[in-house]
Amino acid sequence: MTRPLSLLSVFGPRTGPQSTANIVRNALWPIAIVSIIHRSYVLTTNGYITDDxxxxxxxxxxxxxxxxxxxxxFN
Structure with a gap:
């Protein structure tokens, strides 16, 4: 008999090691958020512009x- 997945069991201790996909996903989310903030705020306020x-x-x-x-x- 298996227990239903409850909210408390999600935050409980893990029963096995994390998969590689979970590790990569957990590592890339902060990098993605920081790169969006960097591209949208830091580069625009510091004046890094291209000719285009x-x-x-x-x-x-x-x-x-x-x-x-x-x-x-433009006359």
Missing amino acids: FGPVYRAVSNFRRHWAIYNEH
Whole structure:
């Protein structure tokens, strides 16, 4: 007879070693979260920009500083 899986049994001691997939998954979640924060906040606030996104970066920076966004004249 097997016991039903309850909430308390999930937090109890393990009966066997973890699988490799569980170890890799547990290691990669923090790395994924830190890389998302790094790409979305740290790189944008430090000014690391490429030439492709230069105008977009300047527009966002000007918007955050409450400056005029479109001040270029392409005549």
